[in-house]
Amino acid sequence: MGKDVIVACDFSSKEQVFTFLDKFTGRKPFVKIGMELYYAEGPEIVRQIKARGHKIFLDLKLHDIPNTVKKAMAVLSGLDVDMCNVHAAGTSAMMRAALEGLTRPDGSRPLLIAVTQLTSTDEDSMRRELLIDRPLDQVVMSYAQTAKEAGLDGVVCSPLEAGKVHQACGDGFVTVTPGVRFADGDVGDQKRVTTPEKARELDSDYIVVGRPITAAADPVAAYERCVKEFVG
Numbered sequence: 001m002g003k004d005v006i007v008a009c010d011f012s013s014k015e016q017v018f019t020f021l022d023k024f025t026g027r028k029p030f031v032k033i034g035m036e037l038y039y040a041e042g043p044e045i046v047r048q049i050k051a052r053g054h055k056i057f058l059d060l061k062l063h064d065i066p067n068t069v070k071k072a073m074a075v076l077s078g079l080d081v082d083m084c085n086v087h088a089a090g091t092s093a094m095m096r097a098a099l100e101g102l103t104r105p106d107g108s109r110p111l112l113i114a115v116t117q118l119t120s121t122d123e124d125s126m127r128r129e130l131l132i133d134r135p136l137d138q139v140v141m142s143y144a145q146t147a148k149e150a151g152l153d154g155v156v157c158s159p160l161e162a163g164k165v166h167q168a169c170g171d172g173f174v175t176v177t178p179g180v181r182f183a184d185g186d187v188g189d190q191k192r193v194t195t196p197e198k199a200r201e202l203d204s205d206y207i208v209v210g211r212p213i214t215a216a217a218d219p220v221a222a223y224e225r226c227v228k229e230f231v232g
């Protein structure tokens with residue numbers, strides 16, 4: 001699996017995201033477009049960033065009945081992104097429907113990965129509100145296995161879980177891991193963080209990095225540092 005750094009472009013307008021991306025005159029980073037930017041600017045922002053030569057992870061975390069997700073994925077498939085995602089909690093029927101919708105007539109499709117449990121959900125809220133009694137790491141592993149059996153390509157998880165996911169689901173099953181900070185940087189609201197170098201040791205395939213790059217005084221230097229530490 002080729003390792004790469006995905007830059008989380010958590011901006012609320014195209015002006016902001018283009019001001020940021022204009023700084024990258026050499027290498028074109030793999031970009032994550034989340035709900036904020038997508039809902040603010042619509043599908044055109046995806047086309048425009050793609051036209052600038054970036055790979056795109058469209059992080060919209062779909063979760064609905066299988067038929068709705070299938071049709072929505074067929075629309076997203078036309079945007080020619082490289083990676084998109086669903087919630088594993090939608091169950092394997094929904095994940096299989098997502099794959100069907102995403103697959104183009106020629107058989108090609110973007111990578112499809114599953115969100116297991118959000119990092120904002122802890123064991124206490126899982127037990128009280130979702131009525132799930134198992135330890136969080138067991139739940140994450142079980143969701144990953146269900147995603148694998150449904151035919152998905154990987155999961156979003158913590159770098160700390162990447163090795164276990166590979167053991168359970170195979171080396172080819174992609175781990176996309178947020179929660180990355182430089183050793184000398186601010187942690188912010190992320191709880192369990194690792195450095196890019198540590199994420200590489202832990203066998204993560206893609207790290208998703210937002211504020212350590214987007215809020216850096218020199219974003220290009222911060223990106224290059226991330227690539228150097230993670231990819232080598």
Ligand code: C5P
Pocket residue numbers: 008010034117118119120156178179180190208209210211212
């Ligand atoms: O700025 P920061 O590096 O914390 O950004 C991390 C990105 O990864 C954000 O876009 C955040 O929404 C996303 N993410 C996360 N934890 C998850 C899933 C996604 O931080 N479990």
